[in-house]
Amino acid sequence: MPRAFVTGITGQDGGYLAEQLLAEGVEVHGMVRAGDDDAVGALLGRSPDVVLHEGDLGDAERLGALIAQLKPDEIYNLAGISSVAYSWKEPVLTAQLSGVAAAVVLGAAWRLQEDTGHRVACLQPSSAEIFGDAERSPQDESTPVRPMSPYGAAKAYAHHMSGVYRGRGLHVATCIFFNHESPRRPLAFVTRKITAAAARIGADGSGVIRLGNLDAARDWGWAPDYVDAMVRAVRHPQPDDYVIASGRTHTVADFAEAALRRAGVGDSWREHVEVDPAFLRPADASTPVGDASKAREVLGWEPTVRFEELVGRMVDHDMELLRRSGR
The missing domain is CATH 3.40.50.720 (NAD(P)-binding Rossmann-like Domain)
Structure with missing residues (x-):
């Protein structure tokens, strides 16, 4: 073995x-x-x-x-x-x-x-x-x-x-x-912070997510x-x-919108997002987007889950955690 x-x-x-x-x-x-x-x-x-x-x-x-x-x-x-x-x-x-x-x-x-x-x-x-x-x-x-x-x-x-x-x-x-990302991301990561907050906002109908640069874009898989x-x-x-990499980029704002919509907030999602200067980084890389052609050709690897579904799975997980806790 x-x-x-x-x-x-x-x-x-x-x-x-x-x-x-x-x-x-x-x-x-x-x-x-x-x-x-x-x-x-x-x-x-x-x-x-x-x-x-x-x-x-x-x-x-x-x-x-x-x-x-x-x-x-x-x-x-x-x-x-x-x-x-x-x-x-x-x-x-x-x-x-x-x-x-x-x-x-x-x-x-x-x-x-x-x-x-x-x-x-x-x-x-x-x-x-x-x-x-x-x-x-x-x-x-x-x-x-x-x-x-x-x-x-x-x-x-x-x-x-x-x-x-x-x-x-x-x-x-x-x-x-x-x-x-995945539902196993710790809450210290911005993605899980967003999905956990979105789940609470969807349940309560109120609240905000405080974030840094909403225009920061990432290649999420x-x-x-x-x-x-x-x-x-x-x-x-x-x-x-x-x-x-997935080869596609989305902004932090895109992530928040997808999460809040999955939680049932709908078109009013922007009302629940605020920029907090405390979360702005001292320096940020240029927009990262990966070309995984080599992994596809040599390893036969392909991403299987697209961005919207990834965010949705994380929100569903956090909503289930809230239901279990009775909140």
Whole structure:
């Protein structure tokens, strides 16, 4: 039975990945932080067969020892700081957990491969944030890397280190992910903030959603589709870089409108949206839109859920949570 090791297994992507791998008969091991009881409980409720190990991305010795001990066939390094806004508050921590920790994982995987003589296939998730103020649109694998945020800079380092270790003979695939969402997004993310608020407004008939730049546009996709791309990329005979995106952009205002309409607000949706300067970013990338032609041609990957349905599924989930709570 193949064995996979997943960091960030309690996150949105990690949970969906665990479910997919278990369904394929893979033995799944995940690293979790001590005290993260709620997230662990939710994960085990959905995937009870996952084997969990305590560890921390900031503990290089423990992280490397886990990989040496488990001897996984596949490694998915999904953990790290995942918020651009938070990275502005904690740029050094972001560099350590989203950048340097990737080098620790790749180095441990390379040593394991050297020691055992067996291939260790790694997936390092990259981000559209590495492109920053992109000189062309849409962005593809050849777009120059020039990040504009601490998060983007950390992910750029991890992306480049993937190429370095690929050059040393390690099977490292990267997926350059554009935004991807699901009902499992934490409320700290603007997309889930919108859908949760829309559900409450739909139930109460009143309230507002306070947001930053309503004109900010993103290329949004469905998270389980993007997890499927990870698995395809890591198992392809030749490791490479792949842009994973829907190829379509929508603004934050579009997201709010779709969510409020799904919640039953109708044409009055704009009355429930306000701009709050506190949520404006210090700098924002140019409009990110990805060209996933390479993933389509090489991996046979296609997105399956369009924007309106993605937003609708998230709103339906949050409305169901409200019904269950009796609110």
